[in-house]
Amino acid sequence: MSATVHTEKEPASGHGSPPLFALSMRSELQLLPVVRLALEEVCRLANFDASRAHEFTLAVYEACANVILHAHQKQADRVYRVEVCMTSDGVEASIHDQGTPFDFQAVPDLDPTQPRRGGRGVYLIRRLVDRVTAESSPAGNVLRLFKRTAAEDAMKEAP
């Protein structure tokens, strides 16, 4: 069984720790605030400041919306799963779905300033998190989003 792995920004760290929690969600947009509330609490546990927490939560929220709208085509009976792990250097959320394979890396960065309704989710996700990894296989798709803690950011930026 082959899998396609696309990584942007940095190589995956492979934390290997069990998830803090896993949510199985029906593909309904009106349920997305449940994911958001859970993520906000994890960000608090990870000592993310308000801005960092908002950025990570929004990125995961947009990724889940993409699964509902595109991978699952708004079919509410389809289920996707969100797993969240805390590591020593940040928080990772992985979104698992079994919808249409999605090549995250192939999505172009459309000009976000053009007046159109949609098409900004991937652009924003790329800028809100520190690492994006996408995998597609016959078993399904996994998108992993990782955001570093402020302390790790400071270490990365130090000369």
Next chain:
Amino acid sequence: MIEITLVRVHPPRTAILRLAGEVNYVDVPGAEQSFERIYQNANPLHVVLDLSGLTFLVTPFIGAVLCWREMVLRGGGVLALAGCRSGTEAAFRHLLLDRLIPLAADVESALARLPTEQTPKKEDSAHG
């Protein structure tokens, strides 16, 4: 859920709208309808959106704001944003919206930056 209300009309024709709550995906169509209804009823030249009460937004809402900007531009006016919280402001900046729409710290700052309304042509022609 988001609530959009017309707070006041700043003379001569600047509508100040307050947005409060959060904009999830399912809230965007309602927000669009609210804005368009208020805009048509108030018929302003400029519009200032007071976002100080907005706690969360999603990307389709940003698309809606850009469409509102186009609507106001077509009428000869300017759309300005005021009072963004840090999280919402980050989304606007990451999506480069701050290059198109002025982000002011508060409503009064936004009003101060708006272009002054030109004298209507009818008054000009009265002199000639």
